[in-house]
Amino acid sequence: MQTRGIHLQYSFESRGQRGPEVENPLFDLLNKLQEHGSIRHAATAMGASYRHVWGSLKHWEEVMGEPLVHWTQGQAARLTLFAQRLLAAERQARTRMTPHIEALRAELEHVLAQALDGGQLVLEIFASHDLGLPLLRELAQKQQLHVGLRFAGSVDALRALAQGRCTVAGFHVPHLPAGSPVFSSALKPLLKPGIHKLIGCSRRMQGLMLRASGASDRRLSLADLPGSGLRFVNRQSGSGTRLLMDHLLQAAGVDAAAITGYTARPEDSHLAVAAAIAAGQADVGPGIEAAAREFGLDFVPLVEEDYFLVCLKDALETPPVRALRAVLESAxxxxxxxxxxxxxxxxxxxxxxxxxxxxxWHFKTPKPHGGA
Structure with a gap:
C-alpha cells in the first residue's frame, strides 16, 4: 500500500485568519460536497468550474486510495463513510490544535510586523482560551498595535506573567462573594494587590454542552451527572474552566470521581471539548455558549463569569497597554x-x-485574639 505523508505549510495573505481555520483543498472540497450535494453546486460555491472540481475529486480519490463520494442516479451526491470519518477526524484534530496554531501564527505575525515596521507597538498576551480575544487582536491591529496572543490555562497564563514571558495575562472567574477555596488556592499565589492591576475585558456565559436533542428547554444539572451514564469530557488541569467545574461540584456536594470521564483525557480549549461531543466521543462537557453554538450543540447555562486581563502596575501606562485599553473602551x-x-x-x-x-479573595487573614 502506498504511504501517504502529511505535509504542513503556511502562506502570507492579505486577509486575516483565526481559530481552527486551516485551509486544505481536500477538506474544502469535501465540506462543499457535503453541504451542497452535487459537483455543480459545490463548484459554484467554490468559484470553480465543474471540470476542475471533478478532476480534483478524482485526484484525491487516487491519492487516498479510497472512493470519496457515492453516486446514485437522481439523488444527491453523498460522501462515503470513509470520507465522513476523514472529515470528522480532521475537524476535531484541527480544533484541538487551535491554541498551538494561534501561537505559531502570533509568532510569525510578530516577526512580520517587526520586519515591516520596527516602530509598531507590540504586546505579548498569554491568556486562557477565549473566542473573543482573536477579535480583540484584529481590532488592535487596525490601531497599529500587534498583539502576540498565546492561549494557555488561566494558571499557566498567570505564571507566564510572573516569569516575565508576557506583559498581559488573561484569566476568568465567576462572581463569588462567598469565596472559593478552589480558585483561591490556584490563583491567589499568582496575584498580588498593589503589584498587579486588572483590566476589564468581557463577560461570558459558561455551562454544559451536549449533543443537540431538539428540546428547546433542555435541563441538566451537575448533580444529575453521577450515575447518569453520560460520558464527560473535561478541560485540562489549571484551566479556568476546570477550576470552575471543580468549584461548582464542591459547592454542590457532588463527587467528581463519580462522573464518568471527569479525569480522563482532557481537552485544551472550549472548541476542542465541543468537537469531541459533536464527534460522539463524549456526551457532555463544560464550555462557553459560543463554542456550543459553533458546533450545533445544546447548551445548559450554569454561571456568568468575568474575563479579566492583568498586568504589572508599572506596565499599566506603557504605550502598548494604553493602546489595548483604548481598544477595549471603544464602541x-x-x-x-x-x-x-x-x-x-x-x-x-x-x-x-x-x-x-x-x-x-480574602487577602488578609484575621489575627487571632489575644495576640496568640
Whole structure:
C-alpha cells in the first residue's frame, strides 16, 4: 500500500485568519460536497468550474486510495463513510490544535510586523482560551498595535506573567462573594494587590454542552451527572474552566470521581471539548455558549463569569497597554462581541484593583485574639 505523508505549510495573505481555520483543498472540497450535494453546486460555491472540481475529486480519490463520494442516479451526491470519518477526524484534530496554531501564527505575525515596521507597538498576551480575544487582536491591529496572543490555562497564563514571558495575562472567574477555596488556592499565589492591576475585558456565559436533542428547554444539572451514564469530557488541569467545574461540584456536594470521564483525557480549549461531543466521543462537557453554538450543540447555562486581563502596575501606562485599553473602551469591541453567543463587555477597558474586583479573595487573614 502506498504511504501517504502529511505535509504542513503556511502562506502570507492579505486577509486575516483565526481559530481552527486551516485551509486544505481536500477538506474544502469535501465540506462543499457535503453541504451542497452535487459537483455543480459545490463548484459554484467554490468559484470553480465543474471540470476542475471533478478532476480534483478524482485526484484525491487516487491519492487516498479510497472512493470519496457515492453516486446514485437522481439523488444527491453523498460522501462515503470513509470520507465522513476523514472529515470528522480532521475537524476535531484541527480544533484541538487551535491554541498551538494561534501561537505559531502570533509568532510569525510578530516577526512580520517587526520586519515591516520596527516602530509598531507590540504586546505579548498569554491568556486562557477565549473566542473573543482573536477579535480583540484584529481590532488592535487596525490601531497599529500587534498583539502576540498565546492561549494557555488561566494558571499557566498567570505564571507566564510572573516569569516575565508576557506583559498581559488573561484569566476568568465567576462572581463569588462567598469565596472559593478552589480558585483561591490556584490563583491567589499568582496575584498580588498593589503589584498587579486588572483590566476589564468581557463577560461570558459558561455551562454544559451536549449533543443537540431538539428540546428547546433542555435541563441538566451537575448533580444529575453521577450515575447518569453520560460520558464527560473535561478541560485540562489549571484551566479556568476546570477550576470552575471543580468549584461548582464542591459547592454542590457532588463527587467528581463519580462522573464518568471527569479525569480522563482532557481537552485544551472550549472548541476542542465541543468537537469531541459533536464527534460522539463524549456526551457532555463544560464550555462557553459560543463554542456550543459553533458546533450545533445544546447548551445548559450554569454561571456568568468575568474575563479579566492583568498586568504589572508599572506596565499599566506603557504605550502598548494604553493602546489595548483604548481598544477595549471603544464602541468597536462590544460590537465585535455581538457575533458570539453569551458574550458582553460591561466595564471593558476599566482599570480595577484586585481587592475591589475580587472581593471573595480574602487577602488578609484575621489575627487571632489575644495576640496568640
Amino acid at each position: 468597536e469591541w462590544p460590537a465585535a462581541l455581538q457575533q458570539l453567543a453569551g458574550y458582553g463587555a460591561p466595564g471593558a477597558g476599566q482599570v480595577l484593583s484586585l481587592t475591589k474586583a475580587l472581593p471573595w
